[in-house]
Amino acid sequence: MNPLDSLYRDLIMDHARHPQGKGLQDPFDGESFQVNPTCGDQVRLRVDLDNTGEQPKLAQVSWDGQGCSISQASVSMMKDLVEGEDLDQVAHLEEIFGRLMHSRGQGIDPDEAALLGDAEALEGTSRYPMRVKCALLGWMALKDAVAKAQAGDNSPAGAPEGI
Amino acid sequence: MTASSGEVLTAAPLTDSELVAIRSDFPLLSRRALTGQPLVYLDSAATSQRPRIVQDAMRDFTDNHNGAVHRGAHALAEEATDAFEQARAAVAQFVGAGAGEMVFTSGTTAGINLLTTSWAAASRGAGSGAARRFAVLPGDRIVVTQAEHHANLVPWQQLAAATGAELAWVRVDREGRLRLEDLEDVVTARTRVVAFTHASNVSGAVTDVAAMVAAAKEAGALTVLDAAQTAPHRALDLAALDVDFAVFSAHKMLGPTGIGALYGRADLLEAMPPGPTGGSMVEIVTMSEATFQPPPSRFEAGTQAVTQTVGWAAAIDYLTHLGMDRLAAHEAALTARLLDNVGEISGVRILGPAHPSNRLGAVAVEVDGVHPHDVGQFLDAQGIAVRVGHHCAQPIHRALGVNASTRASVAVYNTTAEVDRFAEALDQVRAYFGAAL
Numbered sequence: 200m201n202p203l204d205s206l207y208r209d210l211i212m213d214h215a216r217h218p219q220g221k222g223l224q225d226p227f228d229g230e231s232f233q234v235n236p237t238c239g240d241q242v243r244l245r246v247d248l249d250n251t252g253e254q255p256k257l258a259q260v261s262w263d264g265q266g267c268s269i270s271q272a273s274v275s276m277m278k279d280l281v282e283g284e285d286l287d288q289v290a291h292l293e294e295i296f297g298r299l300m301h302s303r304g305q306g307i308d309p310d311e312a313a314l315l316g317d318a319e320a321l322e323g324t325s326r327y328p329m330r331v332k333c334a335l336l337g338w339m340a341l342k343d344a345v346a347k348a349q350a351g352d353n354s355p356a357g358a359p360e361g362i
Numbered sequence: 363m364t365a366s367s368g369e370v371l372t373a374a375p376l377t378d379s380e381l382v383a384i385r386s387d388f389p390l391l392s393r394r395a396l397t398g399q400p401l402v403y404l405d406s407a408a409t410s411q412r413p414r415i416v417q418d419a420m421r422d423f424t425d426n427h428n429g430a431v432h433r434g435a436h437a438l439a440e441e442a443t444d445a446f447e448q449a450r451a452a453v454a455q456f457v458g459a460g461a462g463e464m465v466f467t468s469g470t471t472a473g474i475n476l477l478t479t480s481w482a483a484a485s486r487g488a489g490s491g492a493a494r495r496f497a498v499l500p501g502d503r504i505v506v507t508q509a510e511h512h513a514n515l516v517p518w519q520q521l522a523a524a525t526g527a528e529l530a531w532v533r534v535d536r537e538g539r540l541r542l543e544d545l546e547d548v549v550t551a552r553t554r555v556v557a558f559t560h561a562s563n564v565s566g567a568v569t570d571v572a573a574m575v576a577a578a579k580e581a582g583a584l585t586v587l588d589a590a591q592t593a594p595h596r597a598l599d600l601a602a603l604d605v606d607f608a609v610f611s612a613h614k615m616l617g618p619t620g621i622g623a624l625y626g627r628a629d630l631l632e633a634m635p636p637g638p639t640g641g642s643m644v645e646i647v648t649m650s651e652a653t654f655q656p657p658p659s660r661f662e663a664g665t666q667a668v669t670q671t672v673g674w675a676a677a678i679d680y681l682t683h684l685g686m687d688r689l690a691a692h693e694a695a696l697t698a699r700l701l702d703n704v705g706e707i708s709g710v711r712i713l714g715p716a717h718p719s720n721r722l723g724a725v726a727v728e729v730d731g732v733h734p735h736d737v738g739q740f741l742d743a744q745g746i747a748v749r750v751g752h753h754c755a756q757p758i759h760r761a762l763g764v765n766a767s768t769r770a771s772v773a774v775y776n777t778t779a780e781v782d783r784f785a786e787a788l789d790q791v792r793a794y795f796g797a798a799l
């Protein structure tokens with residue numbers, strides 16, 4: 200596969216063209232707004248928790264934003280992956296994905312990578328340090344939104360006026 | 363040949379053999395892209411490549427003349443001081459200014475921050491009576507434009523916030539040109555300063571400086587010209603442009619990073635209180651007070667980037683030998699070709715004037731259905747280096763209806779073939795990403 204095709208795998212382009220969870224949902228327990236400073240790409244992401252069980256679960260993830268195919272596909276894949284999982288597992292997946300992205304094309308243990316579902320296809324991104332930020336944008340928003348939800352803060356996340 | 367009103371191109375474009383010779387002066391241009399293809403460097407508006415003589419001059423200074431400038435009585439200190447002051451004179455002459463009007467800074471951004479820091483101090487009462495002309499008071503106005511690079515916007519926002527002044531701006535039209543008709547309403551009698559770019563690093567549009575200066579003068583406001591994009595591409599005569607201050611960076615004009623200059627009219631610099639303070643810029647220092655040197659030293663606190671000034675002087679020498687008129691003629695031809703080629707690609711919109719007159723060769727585009735990061739990645743895979751993102755100018759992007767763009771920018775060492783390769787690659791982008799119908 201040529202390097203460009205290994206970055207833009209079909210699976211990634213499918214998610215980018217048909218993003219999952221796009222469109223903000225109400226009600227929500229936590230919201231985050233994140234910007235990629237190099238390109239101005241933005242994502243607003245909401246989480247809704249399910250606290251009825253022994254462990255709090257991520258009941259719903261919804262988002263809106265603009266960005267490149269990597270950032271859009273990554274949020275979409277993330278939503279598919281983490282929705283319905285308990286928060287410990289979400290944090291675990293986040294940690295694995297972060298390591299994959301920072302592996303500079305070396306990849307990570309295949310068993311771990313397999314836990315990432317479609318998001319494993321983003322491995323090629325790790326070869327392009329400038330693009331890793333794109334892939335992590337949604338994950339940063341998720342982490343922030345979950346932290347807010349757990350802290351009982353469901354205020355709308357701020358963006359400067361005029362954006 | 364008349365390119366447009368007021369812009370007369372008399373010089374002949376470079377011949378093929380001249381261009382080959384020029385390219386051979388730039389070692390980096392002969393490296394290959396990661397893909398193994400010849401590298402096509404079309405990102406000179408961000409930072410330009412350097413002719414070998416720049417590094418040679420810095421090496422010679424380092425190996426033979428390095429010493430502390432304006433300090434010490436040994437021969438090296440003398441030689442280093444000479445090199446530093448000769449560089450200042452070379453920069454000044456290159457832009458039609460006096461050496462005493464040229465303050466070295468670390469770049470355009472630092473030059474603007476020097477002004478805003480000094481003026482904030484003047485607003486708090488620092489300096490002599492003459493410094494009051496830089497005081498910005500609550501209810502005063504600071505005028506900028508929507509086309510500014512963040513470097514010539516954010517420091518003014520900060521100064522406005524610190525002083526209680528209001529910030530107002532001239533808008534851009536759909537081609538990214540300044541709407542000069544805004545001037546009448548925007549530049550009020552309480553306007554203290556009009557800070558504007560000589561050319562947008564996004565749209566490439568060159569500003570009608572005379573119109574801006576006339577409006578500012580009528581209001582009694584100071585003018586600050588951001589010449590970061592024009593200094594590399596046009597012969598500048600700051601005295602003739604009649605601006606009060608101007609800023610530019612070496613690294614966009616074939617020189618090294620870490621050095622640039624702030625030009626200020628002699629009488630203004632004389633009256634201005636210092637920005638950053640410390641060593642080298644003082645006369646008498648007691649435990650409680652200090653007096654300051656005359657300009658330009660007053661504005662050069664701390665040890666200066668002397669080696670870089672020597673490299674910059676070499677770059678200016680290179681440009682001077684080439685002839686800025688020949689350079690401009692070559693770049694105008696490349697720009698016209700670039701605009702023609704890109705203008706024909708379906709689904710690609712030029713964010714700036716589509717016609718080459720009164721514009722530089724920075725051509726930013728929106729590719730329908732494909733994000734600039736993806737466009738840039740696609741081009742990079744073909745060995746073509748362009749800039750993607752907002753190019754540190756978010757407001758003009760927003761005004762043109764996009765978040766970010768893909769920008770190709772030419773310099774004297776680029777060829778027609780390179781410009782064509784860019785256009786051919788750009789033409790394939792939408793198909794690759796499935797955006798073309």
Ligand SMILES: Cc1ncc(COP(=O)(O)O)c(C=O)c1O
Pocket residue numbers: 407408469470471472511513514559561562563588590591611613622754
């Ligand atoms: C128009 C304009 N102004 C200011 C700057 C900032 O220059 P520097 O980063 O060298 O301080 C740039 C360069 O990016 C520019 O294009």
